[in-house]
Amino acid sequence: MQQPYQPQQSQQRSDTSKRARMLISCPDRPGIVAAVSHFLHEHGANIVQSDQYTMDPEGGMFFIRFEFDLNDMERELPILQEDFTRVADRFEMKWHTFRASRKKRIAIFVSKEDHCLLELLWQWQAGDLDAEIAMVVSNHNDMRGLVEGFGIPYHHIPVTADSKPEAERKQMELVADKIDLIVLARYMQIIPQKFIEQFPNRIINIHHSFLPAFVGGKPYHQAYQRGVKIIGATAHYVTEELDGGPIIDQDVQRVTHRDNVDNLKRIGRTIERVVLARAVKWHIEDRLLVHQNKTVVFN
Amino acid sequence: MQQPYQPQQSQQRSDTSKRARMLISCPDRPGIVAAVSHFLHEHGANIVQSDQYTMDPEGGMFFIRFEFDLNDMERELPILQEDFTRVADRFEMKWHTFRASRKKRIAIFVSKEDHCLLELLWQWQAGDLDAEIAMVVSNHNDMRGLVEGFGIPYHHIPVTADSKPEAERKQMELVADKIDLIVLARYMQIIPQKFIEQFPNRIINIHHSFLPAFVGGKPYHQAYQRGVKIIGATAHYVTEELDGGPIIDQDVQRVTHRDNVDNLKRIGRTIERVVLARAVKWHIEDRLLVHQNKTVVFN
Amino acid sequence: MQQPYQPQQSQQRSDTSKRARMLISCPDRPGIVAAVSHFLHEHGANIVQSDQYTMDPEGGMFFIRFEFDLNDMERELPILQEDFTRVADRFEMKWHTFRASRKKRIAIFVSKEDHCLLELLWQWQAGDLDAEIAMVVSNHNDMRGLVEGFGIPYHHIPVTADSKPEAERKQMELVADKIDLIVLARYMQIIPQKFIEQFPNRIINIHHSFLPAFVGGKPYHQAYQRGVKIIGATAHYVTEELDGGPIIDQDVQRVTHRDNVDNLKRIGRTIERVVLARAVKWHIEDRLLVHQNKTVVFN
Amino acid sequence: MQQPYQPQQSQQRSDTSKRARMLISCPDRPGIVAAVSHFLHEHGANIVQSDQYTMDPEGGMFFIRFEFDLNDMERELPILQEDFTRVADRFEMKWHTFRASRKKRIAIFVSKEDHCLLELLWQWQAGDLDAEIAMVVSNHNDMRGLVEGFGIPYHHIPVTADSKPEAERKQMELVADKIDLIVLARYMQIIPQKFIEQFPNRIINIHHSFLPAFVGGKPYHQAYQRGVKIIGATAHYVTEELDGGPIIDQDVQRVTHRDNVDNLKRIGRTIERVVLARAVKWHIEDRLLVHQNKTVVFN
Incomplete structure (x- = not known):
């Protein structure tokens, strides 16, 4: 058993x-x-x-x-x-x-990719993220077992074109006034304006490119197409401008012509995990200040 | 449930x-x-x-x-x-x-630190390690639930001064003729000579320092004491000489005077995970050759 | 004296x-x-x-x-x-x-920034660049003493709006049929179409950003404005598309909110020097192949 | 001319x-x-x-x-x-x-390798090292032309087994009470005890390895022999213990089995240059404190 x-x-x-x-x-x-x-x-x-x-x-x-x-x-x-x-x-x-003793309450939003979520859960259980992971919200049901195994509530809210307004209402109900920080751990949906207004500089996203290169969708495909020799990931606060919010942290890894898109994704996963976890850690330790779309990082 | x-x-x-x-x-x-x-x-x-x-x-x-x-x-x-x-x-x-279709059978040895084991399991389930993880062997029982949750047999073989010969006999029984590669994922026991002979260049260890700096025990304490500005981890094949076998891969991370031993350990965990997983990946893809205590890496 | x-x-x-x-x-x-x-x-x-x-x-x-x-x-x-x-x-x-014994003949084009030129000259005199630096061409006279001190001919060809066609004619006369590789070592003029046709994949430029981020002018200002946490430099072959040619090599360095534009420039200089020299070295050692606007680097 | x-x-x-x-x-x-x-x-x-x-x-x-x-x-x-x-x-x-307006007076000691000296001179002439380079002292005459070309006095003091005491007396005469910082830019002689006493935490050395790995002579040979996958350089204050003083900065570069000793030296030169210049910069900007053989770096 x-x-x-x-x-x-x-x-x-x-x-x-x-x-x-x-x-x-x-x-x-x-x-x-x-x-x-x-x-x-x-x-x-x-x-x-x-x-x-x-x-x-x-x-x-x-x-x-x-x-x-x-x-x-x-x-x-x-x-x-x-x-x-x-x-x-x-x-x-x-x-x-x-x-310091008042732990920030985090809601993690996730879709189908599990690596960023897993990294946050591991670091949290290892005592490296001094916060309360209050819930995981997903438009898929795939990671329920994983998340509940850590004793964390899992909310499956499907999002379709039709159900979108209703889904967003449910999401807002879950987080409003209860959550200090929303972490988009490869959450593949656009965040509605209302969330950004309610959580200014309190929504952290991981973008799987070295911003501002490769804004938008499929950045590893874009990177492959352009033939870059280094790929990266960027954690940033979410603002109205897509992938345009204040950058919190970035990291990179060298690649070669041999790396196809699948390899870039695989290498990128490690970068994304590390960068997102570092950004979340800095936020919950109150090390980040935002001014004119840039961060001051006291780490 | x-x-x-x-x-x-x-x-x-x-x-x-x-x-x-x-x-x-x-x-x-x-x-x-x-x-x-x-x-x-x-x-x-x-x-x-x-x-x-x-x-x-x-x-x-x-x-x-x-x-x-x-x-x-x-x-x-x-x-x-x-x-x-x-x-x-x-x-x-x-x-x-x-x-390529004949997957190598791996036995992972582990003690109380779980991060290296977790990384291997995660990369394996993500399809990035094309091997069969045949068993996990530990001198502690702590990670049974985790490992069995992945559907992998877990063998708890306690090792004390008295039980050592018996423990090693049991371990050998588990791996002899059944295992292609032993991975020491922060296994805190000396590997007996008999294993090294039976598994030449087929035991990979992760040492938590940038070898040859800080051979032996408590390398993060040693690094802190020496005041280094960069820490590292080293994956190597195990030979008779302690931490002296052929180096497969190394990686490093910048630290500062602010990082105490606990921080070094925390930062080091990410390096160890990545380096060990990379070394294992290269081994199972037959990318490593050993000559005169050095590796040729065709990656 | x-x-x-x-x-x-x-x-x-x-x-x-x-x-x-x-x-x-x-x-x-x-x-x-x-x-x-x-x-x-x-x-x-x-x-x-x-x-x-x-x-x-x-x-x-x-x-x-x-x-x-x-x-x-x-x-x-x-x-x-x-x-x-x-x-x-x-x-x-x-x-x-x-x-291998037939050294490639290089023309280095330079404007007012001397660091990339200096690096090439220094690596060349140290025996690390196995080529012949046949000439330095500049739209300014500033570095004549430096260059001639190395025994290399220096051609000062001023470029103004009026003199442009005449200047380009003179430049072409210098390099046509005599030069194997043109290196733009922070040359701040647009290369005319005619040169690109005559020297396909034989003009290397250093762009002072991590392309494709910050194409065009003043990339360090752009990087500062965007608040990136890592800056870079990119060596690429010159094609018709501005900063759009095949990338040969890139490198990066971590920066912080404390780094103003002058600091970014200073840090960037070291990256630019190293990346450009590496790209030139690979080219003269015949390690580069171009296919569909991407490089294959056999290094 | x-x-x-x-x-x-x-x-x-x-x-x-x-x-x-x-x-x-x-x-x-x-x-x-x-x-x-x-x-x-x-x-x-x-x-x-x-x-x-x-x-x-x-x-x-x-x-x-x-x-x-x-x-x-x-x-x-x-x-x-x-x-x-x-x-x-x-x-x-x-x-x-x-x-800040009182520039520190630096004496650079050098032997036959010129890359570290060149880097310091370049950064100084580019305005990046806000100090006065008061003199260069060498046991060889090779770099006189280079140094005097920058308008800096060059003192050639040969050191042989016999002339050693006399040479050290002459060196001390040059620097005592006139110099704030001695920089050993690949100076291949042991610094006498008397200098260390007179310039406590005011002599910076560049060691061409990632200390504490490969203390002493021929570190690139040692690194090659050990088969490391990363090489480095270390700037440190000189104390009585050989290569044992407080570490100011370190940096590293990835290498492979293909890199022979000459390659390691070539790659290492770039690391040495950058690390030494950074350490000197921090010292002259009063960013370094020493406590119990470790540095606090306020950069």
């Missing part, structure tokens, strides 16, 4: 209950780092990590990410947040705080 | 019933290619691919690999093999022929 | 006087390898290296490259060439033979 | 007269970032960039690098430095400030 797979015990993780993260963007001007770090120190926060990026010392945008520890998160974070509005207003900041 | 996972239908593979491969090594001298290709042509073989390598035009070794098609494999191959001894003797050749 | 730079003695090269190369393309059918290698053997040629590629076993194209040695090149090669027409006709072959 | 080479005008650099950098290491404890950034802000410094790294939140070491602008560098920096001792004492800091 088949035993359900008990994944190996993930190694003891460091205690995240005291850890918080803060992401800030604002117009650059003198004194921002001093003001924020002074503020954090006064509020009992021990800064463990900070990364910053200035687009241009004079008049550009400024981005900063802090990781800090608070001894009594529940009591201290709300106070800190309330008080911080004074600093934020002074510098015209857009800002967010995140508790 | 959990449904057993039905992996996606692998794409239609090209018919391999007519395809054979031939590997030859011999001292280099004029006329080898002409003699062999003339011979093959006369025996009705259509050469689809040939790769060769000469260590040195004057007096070195010569290596060649042919892929060819025979219309009536069952009738023609034995004749071809018999007749070829004449050519082989003339050039002092070591040679082998392989039918 | 300035001493002219005497480049280090390049290491003793192996004797190439006996070495020839043969490139063949033809429709695939059984017996080609056997026929050619048998022929070569009968004509006293010792095959040192052969590489082949079949697009498709049934009905595709077949490509093969031989390196072979002849003891008496001057006497034997013409006979071999004459006799080979019989084989070639039988298999409808397009074929060429090249003596 | 040969014209001396006038290298292309390097692009207009941004004004560095207001820019300073600060490197700090100290035991980690709460409030460091707040204290320093508050201090800098109060002293009129506009923080343009900061990078930090904590080895371990509890009880490890803390490293931080600031880039900041001061409107009146000459007047304000000395005050800032004087006042900072109070902060530094409180946190037991080791710290340095550097004016």
